[in-house]
Amino acid sequence: MPSATLEEYLEAIYKLAEKGPVRPGQLADAMGVSAPTVTATLGRLQTAGFIERPDGGVELTLSGRRGALDIIRRHRLAERFLVDVLGLPWAEVHEEACQLEHALSPRVQEALERFMDNPQVCPHGHPIPSADGAIARQEGAPLCDSGSGDEVRIVRIEDEDGELLSYLSSLGMFPGTAVRVCDVAPFKGPLMVEVGDARYALGREIAEKIVVAGGPGRPRRMRRSGGRR
Helix, strand or coil: CCCHHHHHHHHHHHHHHCCCCECHHHHHHHHCCCHHHHHHHHHHHHHCCCEECHHHCEEECHHHHHHHHHHHHHHHHHHHHHHHHCCCCHHHHHHHHHHHHHHCCHHHHHHHHHHCCCCCECCCCCECCCCCCCCCCCCCEEHHHCCCCCEEEEEEECCCCHHHHHHHHHCCCCCCCEEEEEEECCCCCCEEEEECCEEEEECHHHHCCEEEEECCCCCCCCCCCCCCC
């Protein structure tokens, strides 16, 4: 079983690879460490058979992919437990889950799944991998790609930054929430959106981190930062 540090690298490589080829510099930025540290850790991962280094890039092997999906599963199950069972605010559980994920054994993971009735997504809308490493594909596109008059529902929040999640929480924007795009300003200006009976102006940088799909959905009840809804 890889160490906690190697698990975090596998998770980061997997997520970066979803967007395209992975380079060591991207990993350094994602992990918040120096280039020499990344080089040394990649050497450990390669020796362990978790990655390959074609043309200086970084690719997960089959073993590395299994390891990445396992830690992602533990992380997202931990987030669900922290929100649904312990009642922690959804904007605060990402960092807590980063600590908890390394302590969950397969037996505890299975028990958590049964106890929580086999949740399919984490509180931020990302799919939870199954025990055998399968992960559901999600449809959707960034909210910033929507046009005026579009009615969509939030599928997931791409960035799990606490400040962003706290802000979206204050607007009532959670996975499953129905959103109507009222107007889109030209020249990459903000979007005016309607959530329930309220209207908000969302900057493009925020709207591109909100993945939506067509059709209104039923909002999932979540706990707001700072207390109960």
